[in-house]
Structure formats: C-alpha cells, structure tokens
Amino acid sequence: MAGMTLAQKILSAHAGRKLAIGDTAVISVDYVLAHDTTTAWAIEPFHEIAKRVFDPSKIFIFFDHAFPAPSTQFAEMHRKIGAFCKEQGIKMHFDGVCHQVMAEKFTYPNAFLLGADSHTPTGGGMGAMCCGFGSTDAAVAMATGKAWVRVPQTIRINLEGNLPFGVYPKDVILGIAKDLSSEGANYKAVEFGGSAIADFDVPSRLTLCNMCAEIGAKTGIVPADAQTRAYLEKQGRYKPFEELRSDSDAEFDKVLTYDISKFEPTVSTPPDIDRGVPVSQVEGTPITQVFLGSCTNCRIEDLAVAYRIMKGKKVMEGVKFIVTPASRQVYEQALQNGFLMEFSKMGATIAPPGCGACLGRHMGVLGDDDVCVSTSNRNFTGRMGSPKAKIYLASPAVAAASALEGKIADPRKYLK
Amino acid sequence: MRVWKFGNAINTDLITPGRYNITTDRRELAKVAFIEHRPEFAREVKKGDFIVAGRNFGCGSSRETAVTALLECGVAAIIAPSFARIFYRNAINNGLLLVTADEAFISGVEESHQLEMRDGSVVNLTTGKSAAAGVSPMLLALQKHGGLLSFLKTHKIDELEQVQQ
Numbered sequence: 001m002a003g004m005t006l007a008q009k010i011l012s013a014h015a016g017r018k019l020a021i022g023d024t025a026v027i028s029v030d031y032v033l034a035h036d037t038t039t040a041w042a043i044e045p046f047h048e049i050a051k052r053v054f055d056p057s058k059i060f061i062f063f064d065h066a067f068p069a070p071s072t073q074f075a076e077m078h079r080k081i082g083a084f085c086k087e088q089g090i091k092m093h094f095d096g097v098c099h100q101v102m103a104e105k106f107t108y109p110n111a112f113l114l115g116a117d118s119h120t121p122t123g124g125g126m127g128a129m130c131c132g133f134g135s136t137d138a139a140v141a142m143a144t145g146k147a148w149v150r151v152p153q154t155i156r157i158n159l160e161g162n163l164p165f166g167v168y169p170k171d172v173i174l175g176i177a178k179d180l181s182s183e184g185a186n187y188k189a190v191e192f193g194g195s196a197i198a199d200f201d202v203p204s205r206l207t208l209c210n211m212c213a214e215i216g217a218k219t220g221i222v223p224a225d226a227q228t229r230a231y232l233e234k235q236g237r238y239k240p241f242e243e244l245r246s247d248s249d250a251e252f253d254k255v256l257t258y259d260i261s262k263f264e265p266t267v268s269t270p271p272d273i274d275r276g277v278p279v280s281q282v283e284g285t286p287i288t289q290v291f292l293g294s295c296t297n298c299r300i301e302d303l304a305v306a307y308r309i310m311k312g313k314k315v316m317e318g319v320k321f322i323v324t325p326a327s328r329q330v331y332e333q334a335l336q337n338g339f340l341m342e343f344s345k346m347g348a349t350i351a352p353p354g355c356g357a358c359l360g361r362h363m364g365v366l367g368d369d370d371v372c373v374s375t376s377n378r379n380f381t382g383r384m385g386s387p388k389a390k391i392y393l394a395s396p397a398v399a400a401a402s403a404l405e406g407k408i409a410d411p412r413k414y415l416k
Numbered sequence: 417m418r419v420w421k422f423g424n425a426i427n428t429d430l431i432t433p434g435r436y437n438i439t440t441d442r443r444e445l446a447k448v449a450f451i452e453h454r455p456e457f458a459r460e461v462k463k464g465d466f467i468v469a470g471r472n473f474g475c476g477s478s479r480e481t482a483v484t485a486l487l488e489c490g491v492a493a494i495i496a497p498s499f500a501r502i503f504y505r506n507a508i509n510n511g512l513l514l515v516t517a518d519e520a521f522i523s524g525v526e527e528s529h530q531l532e533m534r535d536g537s538v539v540n541l542t543t544g545k546s547a548a549a550g551v552s553p554m555l556l557a558l559q560k561h562g563g564l565l566s567f568l569k570t571h572k573i574d575e576l577e578q579v580q581q
Binding site (some may be wrong): 024025026037038041044045048071073074076080105115116117118132133134135136137139141143144146148174182184186215216218245273315359360361365378381382383385387398 | 425427429430433434435437438439440453470471475476477478479480481483498499500502504505506509510531537554564565568569573574576577580
C-alpha cells in the first residue's frame with residue numbers, strides 16, 4: 001500500500017483501522033453541526049431512530065441562516081429547534097455564522113466535523129476534516145455519534161510565490177475554481193500545500209477551504225502548522241496537536257501547482273462560481289448593492305481590508321452597502337476598533353452577525369434589477385433573491401472599491 | 417411516465433430556492449420544486465417520471481429539501497452524467513434513485529421520449545439507444561432496506577460497512 005493522504009489518516013483515526021482510498025467506513029465524529037434550517041429537517045428523522053442524542057456537548061446548533069427570525073414561519077422553525085435543543089440538553093448558538101464560530105471556539109486540528117451545511121469545509125483551514133452532509137446524516141450522527149463515509153481521493157494544490165499587491169486569498173480560490181470548474185473536485189478532498197501556504201494565516205485559509213465546497217470537494221484542508229498554533233493561541237485555546245501530513249509517497253489523484261504571484265483581483269460573473277474574470281474585464285459595471293459578509297469573507301481581517309480602501313470616503317449615493325460581520329467576535333472586535341462606526345459614517349448599513357444576505361432570505365434580498373457585488377460564495381440565479389438579479393463574487397477589496405464607485409472597481413488604485 | 421429535461425449544473429437553489437424553504441411539510445415542499453426555474457414542473461409532474469439532466473446535478477447547498485421535494489413529487493429516477501456530492505449522499509440516504517449515464521446518451525433524450533431502467537442499463541424506448549446505468553452500491557443496498565433511517569431501526573450503524581456486499 002502506498003503512503004497515506006492526510007484525509008485518509010484522519011478518517012482512519014476515526015474508524016479505528018487503516019482505510020484505503022475508496023473504502024466505505026463508519027467513523028466516529030468529533031463535532032456535529034447543524035443550523036436553523038437543516039436542524040428543522042433533522043428532528044423528525046432523529047426521533048425515528050433515537051430518544052437521546054449521543055453526547056449533547058458534541059452537538060452544535062446555530063441560529064444563523066435566518067436569525068433574528070424574518071418571518072412567522074422562521075420563528076416557528078426556530079421554536080421547534082429550540083424545543084429540541086432544550087429536550088436534548090444541546091446548547092443553542094446565536095453567535096454568527098456556524099463555520100466562523102466553530103473555527104473561533106471549537107474546531108481542532110485532525111478532528112472530524114460533520115456539518116449539515118455545504119460550507120462546512122471552511123473548518124479545513126484549522127487542519128481538521130470538515131465535510132458537508134444533509135439533515136438525515138446529521139440526525140444519524142446526533143443519535144449515534146457516527147457517520148458512513150467513503151474515503152476520498154485527494155487533489156493536492158501547491159501554492160507558490162507571493163500574493164501580489166491588491167490580491168487576496170479570495171482571488172486565488174476564484175482563480176482556481178475557474179481553472180478546475182464547479183465540479184472539478186467532486187467527491188474529492190482538496191489539500192493545500194506549497195511554500196506560500198505557510199504565509200496564509202488561518203482566516204485566509206478558512207476562505208480557501210470555504211470555497212472548496214464550490215468546486216464540489218468533500219473537504220478542503222490545510223495541514224495544521226505554526227499558523228494554526230498562532231491562531232489557537234490568539235483564541236486562547238491552544239493545546240498541543242500532532243502536525244499530521246500526507247506521506248511523501250501518498251497517492252494523490254493529481255497535484256496542481258499555482259504561482260500565486262500571477263493572480264489578479266478576480267470577479268466571478270453570474271450565474272456560476274467558475275466564471276471568474278480579471279476585474280479589468282467587468283470594471284465599470286453599474287451596481288446597486290454591495291454585500292460584505294458571509295463565512296467566506298467577513299472576518300476582522302476582511303473588514304480591515306475594506307476599511308483601508310474606504311477610509312475617509314463615502315459609499316456612492318444610491319448604493320446599498322451592507323456589512324454583516326461573520327460572528328459576534330468579529331462584530332465586537334469591529335465595534336471596539338471603530339470599524340463599524342467608520343463604515344456607518346461612510347453610509348454602510350450594519351447588520352447583526354449571521355449569514356445575512358448571502359442566501360436571499362433576509363437583510364438584503366435582491367430585487368429584479370439589482371446587481372450586487374458580494375464577498376460570499378455563490379452567484380447562482382436566485383441565490384440572493386430575484387432570479388433576475390445579478391451577483392458578482394469578489395474579494396472584500398473589490399467589494400469596498402465597488403461600493404465607493406457604484407460600479408465594479410479595481411481596488412488597487414485605492415491601496416497606493 | 418414522461419421525461420423532464422434539464423441542463424448542466426442544476427443547483428439546489430433552483431430545485432428548492434432558499435426563500436421557499438420555510439416549511440418542514442413534505443407536501444408543501446413538493447409544490448415549490450423548480451418553482452422559478454420551471455414553474456409547471458410541480459403542477460404537472462407525475463409519479464414515475466424521469467428527470468434527465470446535464471453534469472453536476474444538485475450542486476450547491478446541502479439542503480436535503482432538494483431530494484425530499486423530488487421524492488415527494490414522485491420522480492422515479494434522475495439520470496445525469498454526474499451528481500454533486502452532498503445531493504448524491506442525501507439521495508442515497510433517502511432512496512432517491514440517481515443514475516449516471518454517458519453524455520452522448522443523455523443528449524439524445526428528448527422530453528417526448530420513453531425511458532426504461534433495465535438490468536443495469538437505461539434504455540430509450542423511442543430511439544432504441546441504451547447506456548450503462550451507474551448506480552451507487554450503497555444506494556442499492558439501502559434502497560432494499562427502505563433508506564438509511566429504516567435500516568437503522570433494525571441494524572447498528574456499524575453494520576453499514578457490510579451492507580454493500
């Protein structure tokens with residue numbers, strides 16, 4: 001047997017035996033995550049097979065997709081989920097987008113996180129294996145602490161070189177997505193490596209891994225290292241961890257190397273995420289809304305980038321600029337360091353932490369003629385509201401520059 | 417039965433848009449299947465109908481409502497060159513038949529055609545063409561048990577490792 005991939009090692013550790021690529025195995029899970037829409041669909045299946053959850057301390061239920069409730073229907077779904085949490089002794093989380101809060105407070109290197117949400121791979125930025133599942137899987141995991149998985153092949157992506165001026169991790173992953181297509185990593189794990197990855201801090205890695213969901217991947221993962229340790233120390237929860245790596249003779253599906261010094265600010269044009277173009281090709285496109293938010297790109301580092309570009313300026317008249325910090329921690333940091341006050345003075349509308357406008361349920365739903373620059377992860381038809389609206393995905397820098405100009409703009413001129 | 421033909425990358429936002437995901441009632445959910453993308457679908461779909469689609473069917477969000485709605489509509493099988501991962505899992509767990517077939521066969525299918533599943537292949541009765549039908553062994557195994565939840569009522573989860581044999 002050839003050497004093992006990182007994904008293979010993590011899954012083997014959770015199966016209690018050595019697994020080969022392609023094996024189907026039942027594994028134990030360290031964390032079960034679900035939120036205010038996927039939990040609603042997990043409660044009935046759970047009750048079909050169990051009375052009590054396997055361990056309430058390993059179950060994380062977030063109110064983020066439509067919180068605070070935007071309608072009586074959602075209030076009713078929240079009520080049902082709250083009753084389930086109470087009955088089972090599960091803590092309810094109201095602290096922002098599930099993936100961001102899991103990274104801040106819970107996810108640990110080499111762990112396995114089963115999340116009933118497609119952007120669960122975000123947590124791969126912590127060096128954990130985090131995979132998106134459906135509500136039935138979440139119900140089964142809540143009941144048994146286990147899940148069935150197939151051991152995926154791994155695509156290794158090596159990043160080399162330095163990020164050019166005005167180019168951010170979002171541009172890198174939008175560029176890779178364009179190259180691989182929206183199904184380029186279907187069923188596979190994406191493992192990041194190369195000399196540049198050591199310079200990517202955990203928040204940047206969360207952005208890279210988050211978008212792996214958009215190329216079909218089962219998970220994105222950055223092996224835990226000194227950056228992971230630094231992040232955990234900053235969050236006050238560092239404990240020693242093993243720096244697990246793929247073996248040098250591990251069997252990769254393919255190995256791709258990107259020189260990131262060649263990347264440009266990139267905008268993914270509607271209606272699919274793999275339609276990325278250099279910002280110059282869409283510069284000047286009139287817009288009506290900018291959404292700075294989501295588990296992809298609204299950490300404090302993202303707010304800092306946007307602030308740097310917008311400092312001392314105003315949002316273009318008529319443009320709705322919505323800032324939705326990803327979590328309570330980000331919200332509090334941005335309150336404390338004055339970003340939110342400054343954004344508000346510029347004309348931004350500050351929304352409470354959560355998924356916000358990303359999925360078209362509340363706090364920034366798009367109408368027929370809206371054109372939105374969004375730092376989120378999906379530009380599908382109808383994703384943020386009307387199927388006639390257009391969504392351009394970009395980095396916080398492009399979003400900020402576009403908010404100033406009322407049209408898609410290159411951020412580099414504001415960074416000199 | 418009839419065929420409903422769809423294009424590439426039919427995402428879960430097209431199948432059950434987020435704004436309509438406000439119920440946990442399966443019947444209500446079935447009414448919103450493709451509500452904006454193809455409004456007549458939910459009204460006219462009949463039990464036993466096939467969906468024939470392009471690559472990466474079911475991409476996007478993890479919402480199991482996409483599978484639940486199509487099951488509740490009575491869709492007999494979805495035939496496509498490839499399916500997105502979470503949608504595929506959700507279909508396996510719920511016993512919605514997903515069949516992979518090559519793109520040449522799929523591009524030759526029209527909505528007026530009659531299809532049939534026959535011993536590991538899918539046959540276009542109208543054109544006489546057929547293609548190998550790829551079905552997940554886990555799906556076939558779980559279908560026999562009526563889906564994952566039914567399986568777990570009589571088995572331990574660890575027994576899933578053997579279920580495909």
